[in-house]
Amino acid sequence: MFQRAVVLLVCGLFSVSVLAEADLAQRAETLKKRVIELNRDLLKLEEQTLTPVDTQVVVFLAVDNGVSFTLDSVELSLNEEIATRYLYSEQELGALDRGGIQRLYTGALPEGSHQLMAVFNGKVDNRYFRKAASLKFAKTSGARYLELRVKRNPANPRQPIFAIREI
Amino acid sequence: MRSLEIQAVFKAVKPLVLVCVLLMSGLAVQAHEHDHERSAEEQDKLLHDEALFHFHRSEYMRTLVLLENEHVGTNHIDNDYHNRNHLLAVEAALRLGMLNEAEGILKHLGFTARERDIKHQTLYYQGKLSFTRERWNASIKELQEARKLLPPELRHEAAYMLSVAYLKRDLPVEAAKVMATLPKDSLWGAYAYFNLAMHYTERDRSASKALVALRVASTFTDETVEGREINDRINLAAGKIAIDLNDYEKASGFLEDVMAEGTSAPAAIVLYGQALQGLGRNRTAIQTWHRAKKFALMVPGVADAFQAIAYGYEQEELRSTSIDAYSEAISVYEKELLQTRELDEELRNSGLLAMLRKVQIDDSGVEWFLSTDLASNTPRIAFVYLLMSQDDVFVPARTLLEFDEHRSDLRQGLQRLEALESVLKKRLGKAGKGRKPVKLSVDETVLNDLISQRNQMVESFKRLPAGPQKTLAATEIRSLDIELRVLKRRYESVRERLTDTQGFFRRQLEETGKIRQEFEQLVSELDREIKTLDESLSATAREELEKHRKQMHNYYIRSQLALVNLYDDIAVSELQKSLDLQKEVIKGAGS
Numbered sequence: 001m002f003q004r005a006v007v008l009l010v011c012g013l014f015s016v017s018v019l020a021e022a023d024l025a026q027r028a029e030t031l032k033k034r035v036i037e038l039n040r041d042l043l044k045l046e047e048q049t050l051t052p053v054d055t056q057v058v059v060f061l062a063v064d065n066g067v068s069f070t071l072d073s074v075e076l077s078l079n080e081e082i083a084t085r086y087l088y089s090e091q092e093l094g095a096l097d098r099g100g101i102q103r104l105y106t107g108a109l110p111e112g113s114h115q116l117m118a119v120f121n122g123k124v125d126n127r128y129f130r131k132a133a134s135l136k137f138a139k140t141s142g143a144r145y146l147e148l149r150v151k152r153n154p155a156n157p158r159q160p161i162f163a164i165r166e167i
Numbered sequence: 168m169r170s171l172e173i174q175a176v177f178k179a180v181k182p183l184v185l186v187c188v189l190l191m192s193g194l195a196v197q198a199h200e201h202d203h204e205r206s207a208e209e210q211d212k213l214l215h216d217e218a219l220f221h222f223h224r225s226e227y228m229r230t231l232v233l234l235e236n237e238h239v240g241t242n243h244i245d246n247d248y249h250n251r252n253h254l255l256a257v258e259a260a261l262r263l264g265m266l267n268e269a270e271g272i273l274k275h276l277g278f279t280a281r282e283r284d285i286k287h288q289t290l291y292y293q294g295k296l297s298f299t300r301e302r303w304n305a306s307i308k309e310l311q312e313a314r315k316l317l318p319p320e321l322r323h324e325a326a327y328m329l330s331v332a333y334l335k336r337d338l339p340v341e342a343a344k345v346m347a348t349l350p351k352d353s354l355w356g357a358y359a360y361f362n363l364a365m366h367y368t369e370r371d372r373s374a375s376k377a378l379v380a381l382r383v384a385s386t387f388t389d390e391t392v393e394g395r396e397i398n399d400r401i402n403l404a405a406g407k408i409a410i411d412l413n414d415y416e417k418a419s420g421f422l423e424d425v426m427a428e429g430t431s432a433p434a435a436i437v438l439y440g441q442a443l444q445g446l447g448r449n450r451t452a453i454q455t456w457h458r459a460k461k462f463a464l465m466v467p468g469v470a471d472a473f474q475a476i477a478y479g480y481e482q483e484e485l486r487s488t489s490i491d492a493y494s495e496a497i498s499v500y501e502k503e504l505l506q507t508r509e510l511d512e513e514l515r516n517s518g519l520l521a522m523l524r525k526v527q528i529d530d531s532g533v534e535w536f537l538s539t540d541l542a543s544n545t546p547r548i549a550f551v552y553l554l555m556s557q558d559d560v561f562v563p564a565r566t567l568l569e570f571d572e573h574r575s576d577l578r579q580g581l582q583r584l585e586a587l588e589s590v591l592k593k594r595l596g597k598a599g600k601g602r603k604p605v606k607l608s609v610d611e612t613v614l615n616d617l618i619s620q621r622n623q624m625v626e627s628f629k630r631l632p633a634g635p636q637k638t639l640a641a642t643e644i645r646s647l648d649i650e651l652r653v654l655k656r657r658y659e660s661v662r663e664r665l666t667d668t669q670g671f672f673r674r675q676l677e678e679t680g681k682i683r684q685e686f687e688q689l690v691s692e693l694d695r696e697i698k699t700l701d702e703s704l705s706a707t708a709r710e711e712l713e714k715h716r717k718q719m720h721n722y723y724i725r726s727q728l729a730l731v732n733l734y735d736d737i738a739v740s741e742l743q744k745s746l747d748l749q750k751e752v753i754k755g756a757g758s
Contacts, residue, residue, distance in 0.1 A: 024563060024700075029264065029267055029268065035228065038682065039580065049591060092220075095223035098219070100220025100224075101219070
């Protein structure tokens, strides 16, 4: 009788702990869902207010797989004014290497002709390397998406290609 | 057939929707949704790659913020990336522990996925979801069906999960069959055979089978950090099994292969000393245990090593060295008792979360404590590491850290909202100064035409016979409806923004205020959750610390007693010597 009572007590405690864990997981999921929704609302609101589509310019950065260039940092200028500087962590380089694209800059520009310049700092075979690329583009109404890409140079793998294009 | 017609109409209507969006692109809402030059697939690919960047940085929350959005401008037809985005969202949701969210997306994919590879990946993720929920039978069924046509990385992970599910169902032969399909360059093989070895140890109590499984597991490891780490764990487990079998020669062979700088090193050093002692090589065993002294006493086996050294010298009849070793042990245990008290005070005053934050390594996400390069020689880190190795602490502690991270994100969000409010207030002020309202009429005929085409599609849909084609068509119509609804909202938004600028900014401000309130409310809820969880985990941590304190106290007392005994022995033997000397003197005097 006593043994059975102990078994029941142990089972009871076990199920209470399992239930508590399930309850925590459920509450955590609900909270996470709300965090996601609120962040999404905020992102939309910021876009609507700060960079509406009629003036929006977005610059992405991508690195081709297998490029013999380790990106250290990028300086981005729009019309000869620094728009952003970005220093890369190992984790970010890994994410780029695995096909990820970074939204490097989102800003607003009026319609007309503009110039984008990017300076890439990094290493090739443990030697420091710095190279710039630029692009003149026309901003019309609607968003303009631009992509900076570090590409493999088949003719000379030690001299990667730094390209900017509209996407 | 009619379903194909609907798809054709949908394809035709789709560009019209985009053109409509383009007409208003100057003033509408989302950047992703508005470029006429990008097809729906191109937009989804861009979204996919951007989300992938966050995903590979372990920012699963951010990945989900981007994905599973309103897929405006996207559809399931001729768009490979639409479903890929869903799959990426499922993986992110699973990693965040959002199982219901993952289930919801998978249900949707179950209806809409038509591509063979997507269908198999959907089934794979259903299997993974069942696996996470510990529904072993369902997991086996789904993964078996999915795995044949998966890309290699997913196929290997599927084989690993299958093997675990079979072991959980106590079917080691089936598990071994699945493991045999894993290639030698997959670390999943090392984990799978390691689990099989543990199964043989715990269920079959067959040490020889376990050792064979561990030897096979070792052949799957490579020279990566992860590969070397798992190899160490394999060698440590094999060494322990061999010691239990009193096969010290074999044990020392396994333990010698454990890396000196790895996380398995302290336990391996202690066991290696035992193996050497078993081989009768006491002096070498003592030298080995000396190497364990650099680790924290929280690490299992380290406290024993101090006593083993002193006892070893005692056995070797090196009494004065033994006294030194016991004295050192006593002082180390004393220091540990003091540090344990300090840790307990820290837990009592600030809680476990504060302690976790103190030892958190930058840029490694909430799972930093799994990091292999953690320095484990400080008491606080060693204690946290010990605590996190317990399943019943690990899961809620991870949730606690996640909550803390979300709260910090939300606080940053509140700062962004403040900045936004200030911008809007400025713009509202400017808009109110001498600006005349613009008179503009927005042509709604294109929108109305689209709506009428959609209604025609619905009429055709109604005549379709029930079946999978009808379900598919319903999904497409639902997707179009969402897009049309958003389009209508944008028409209204554009009209409003052009004709009533002040009103527009005022409403934006109201919207900002509303979102800010929701942010604040969620921060308060997280505060409460964090407080409750932190209190409960801190209590558990203090219990663990109390166990450690008692253990250290026992070691302390035992070492003191051993020292007293040793001094006693020395005193007795000195007394004996002096008595013997006296006897000899008396004897000499008498003769």
